[in-house]
Amino acid sequence: MIDNPDSSRRKPTPLGGEAGLEEARLRQQAIGVKLRHLFDEVVNEPVPDEFLAILRSADDKANGDKGGE
Template identity: 75%
Template sequence: MNETPNSPRRKPPFPPGEAGLEESRLRQQAIGVKLRHMFDEVVNEPVPDEFLAILRRADQDAPDGGDE
């Protein structure tokens, strides 16, 4: 397919102007909501006992006794 200088080209994925900006903002907002939801799930998970034991040993082995 040969394109001439005057042949129509594909339209951009978003229309120029306010409609495209609004759609972009909505997509960014939706991504932010999903990320916050995923982060909240991780933050609320309990810390594994094995990890807590490692932290306790590290505090005991610290030169100052682990008190800050």
């Protein structure tokens, strides 16, 4: 059997206990912080020129179709 030193630090908490709820809240908060950071990085990335060209082309076609009605 392999002993894991980290496993001895954790004390089991009863389900629904205050310590268990607080631990779950802290985990959710940490996940939320990391997700917000990741989202902010993605939002701040520049849009590739090729994608902008596709969007412009789609806009031009849509505007051209509307003018023919």
